[in-house]
Amino acid sequence: MLQPLRKPSEAEPERLGRLAKLPVFFDLRGKRAVLVGGTPGAAWKAELLASAGALVDVYATDVCAEMEALIARGASDGCLTLHRLSWSPQILHDAALAVGDFEEESEAETFASAARRIGVPLNVVDKPGYCDFQFGSVVNRSPVVIGISTDGAAPIVGQAIRRRIETLLHPSLSAWASLAKAIRERVMEQLPAGLSRRTFWERFADLAFQGCPPEAMGSSVDTVLRQIASQPVRTVGRVTLVGAGPGDSELLTLKAVRALQAADVILFDDLVSEDVLELARREARRLMVGKRGGRASCAQDDINDLMTHLALQGKHVVRLKSGDPMIFGRAGEEIEHLERAGVPVDVVPGITSGIALASALGVSLTHREMAQSVRFVTGCAKTGRLPDNLDWRGLADPRTTMIFYMAGGTAGAIAARLVEEGFSLDTPAVMVSNVSREDERWAGPLSGLDEASARRDRSKPVIIGIGRVFGRAIQSRREHNPLLALQANA
CATH class of the missing domain: 3.30.950.10 (Tetrapyrrole methylase, C-terminal domain)
Structure with missing residues (x-):
C-alpha cells in the first residue's frame, strides 16, 4: 500500500544548554600575575601562567624542590621571579590575576578578600568557594589550545578527557595552526569570500589532520600555499553520504564527525538520533527528509532533487542516514542521480544495525x-x-x-x-x-x-x-x- 508523501521540513538546532562555567581564553602576554605559595601545586600553576606569556611574581618564604627547579630553568615563555617574602595586599596592585595556595581557610579568605577589594580575578588552589576562575585540563597544540572543565567536580575525569583528545590531535596540528595564523590576511586579500575561500580552508584543514607537518609540502610558506591552491576551485558543491550508525553517537567514525562539522546542509532521516545531530556544525541547515515504514515519508525523487539542487549552489550537503548508507539505504539510487548531474559524491560508512x-x-x-x-x-x-x-x-x-x-x-x-x-x-x-x-x-x-x-x-x-x-x-x-x-x- 502506498504511503502518504510529505515534503522536507527544516529543523531548528537544539538551543545551547546551561553552562556551568563560561570557557574564555585570557591573554596574559606581557601582563603581571601574582602567585602566592611554594608547593608543588603552586609550581605547576606558576609554569602554566608563564607558559601563557605572563610575568609571574611568586611570593613564598618556603619553597619546594619543584619550585626551585622551575625558577632555575625558567618557563617556555614569559618570566618567573621568586620573592622570598610573605604576601601583602600591596603586591596585588597592577596584577592581571592572582593565584594563592593556602592550607588554612583563614589565609585563603584573607587573600580572596584583598584581591576582590582591588578587583583582581583570583584562584585559590583546591578551594573553589574563593575562586573567580578555575584551571582546567589543557590540550596544548598552541596556537590551538583546548581547555576542559568539570566545574571542579571531577578533575580526574577532566584529565581522562584530555588524554582522549590528545590521541585525536596529531602534534603537527600546532605547526598548521601557526601557518594559518601567518597566512590568514593574505588569504583574505587574495581569495573572494564564499566558495573559493571556503574551499581553500577545507583543503588546508584536511591536510592539517593528515599527520604531516606543513614543511613536508615545501621549504617555504609560498610553496605550501601554491600546493594547497593549485587544485582547480570547484564550481559546484558536493554530497557526502554519511552513516549515522544505530543511534549511539559514540559509534560514529571520526570521518563521519568531521563531515558533520564541515556540512552546509544536513538532510537527515527520522531514525537519526538527537545525540548524533548534536555533533553537527551549528551553522548548518538541518532538513528532515524522513523515510519511515507506515508513516508519511518524503519521496525519494524529491530527496534526490533537493540534494542535487543544493550541491549545484556550491553547498556541502551531508545526507545523514541511520546505520550504514550502503545497506538498505537507497544509496545506489542517490549516487547514480548525483553523478548524472555532475555532483561529486563520497561515502562515509557507518555501523549497520x-x-x-x-x-x-x-x-x-x-x-x-x-x-x-x-x-x-x-x-x-x-x-x-x-x-x-x-x-x-x-x-x-x-x-x-x-x-x-x-x-x-x-x-x-x-x-x-x-x-x-x-x-x-x-x-x-x-x-x-x-x-x-x-x-x-x-x-x-x-x-x-x-x-x-x-x-x-x-x-x-x-x-x-x-x-x-x-x-x-x-x-x-x-x-x-x-x-x-x-x-x-x-
Whole structure:
C-alpha cells in the first residue's frame, strides 16, 4: 500500500544548554600575575601562567624542590621571579590575576578578600568557594589550545578527557595552526569570500589532520600555499553520504564527525538520533527528509532533487542516514542521480544495525562452530509484505545467520516460511527495537516470533536475528544481561 508523501521540513538546532562555567581564553602576554605559595601545586600553576606569556611574581618564604627547579630553568615563555617574602595586599596592585595556595581557610579568605577589594580575578588552589576562575585540563597544540572543565567536580575525569583528545590531535596540528595564523590576511586579500575561500580552508584543514607537518609540502610558506591552491576551485558543491550508525553517537567514525562539522546542509532521516545531530556544525541547515515504514515519508525523487539542487549552489550537503548508507539505504539510487548531474559524491560508512545487534548481544554472527555465513535480508517490499523473490531455500541453511531489516510487520510470515523450508520451531531468534539505545528486547524460539512482533511498539524500528548463534547467548546471559531478558510476560 502506498504511503502518504510529505515534503522536507527544516529543523531548528537544539538551543545551547546551561553552562556551568563560561570557557574564555585570557591573554596574559606581557601582563603581571601574582602567585602566592611554594608547593608543588603552586609550581605547576606558576609554569602554566608563564607558559601563557605572563610575568609571574611568586611570593613564598618556603619553597619546594619543584619550585626551585622551575625558577632555575625558567618557563617556555614569559618570566618567573621568586620573592622570598610573605604576601601583602600591596603586591596585588597592577596584577592581571592572582593565584594563592593556602592550607588554612583563614589565609585563603584573607587573600580572596584583598584581591576582590582591588578587583583582581583570583584562584585559590583546591578551594573553589574563593575562586573567580578555575584551571582546567589543557590540550596544548598552541596556537590551538583546548581547555576542559568539570566545574571542579571531577578533575580526574577532566584529565581522562584530555588524554582522549590528545590521541585525536596529531602534534603537527600546532605547526598548521601557526601557518594559518601567518597566512590568514593574505588569504583574505587574495581569495573572494564564499566558495573559493571556503574551499581553500577545507583543503588546508584536511591536510592539517593528515599527520604531516606543513614543511613536508615545501621549504617555504609560498610553496605550501601554491600546493594547497593549485587544485582547480570547484564550481559546484558536493554530497557526502554519511552513516549515522544505530543511534549511539559514540559509534560514529571520526570521518563521519568531521563531515558533520564541515556540512552546509544536513538532510537527515527520522531514525537519526538527537545525540548524533548534536555533533553537527551549528551553522548548518538541518532538513528532515524522513523515510519511515507506515508513516508519511518524503519521496525519494524529491530527496534526490533537493540534494542535487543544493550541491549545484556550491553547498556541502551531508545526507545523514541511520546505520550504514550502503545497506538498505537507497544509496545506489542517490549516487547514480548525483553523478548524472555532475555532483561529486563520497561515502562515509557507518555501523549497520545488524552489526550493532551482534555487539549488543555479545554474539559472533559467524561463530565457527555454528555458522559459516551471515545474510542481511530485507523483510519488507514496497507493498508492505515479504518480497516475492527471496531465496528461502538458501536462507533456511542452518549454518547461516540471518539478520532481517524492516521486518516488524512480517516477522510471523518470515518464521512460517523458514519452517516450511525445514527450520525447527526451536531455532533461536531475537528482536530488538532501536538497537544500541537501551530499548525493547525480546529473545526466544522462532515459534514465538510472531507473537512478540504483535506486542511490539509499532512506532519503533526493529531488527530481527535468527540462527543458532543466538542460542548460546540466550542460554548463558539471560539472567545477567537485560538485553536478553525474555519479554513474554511483560
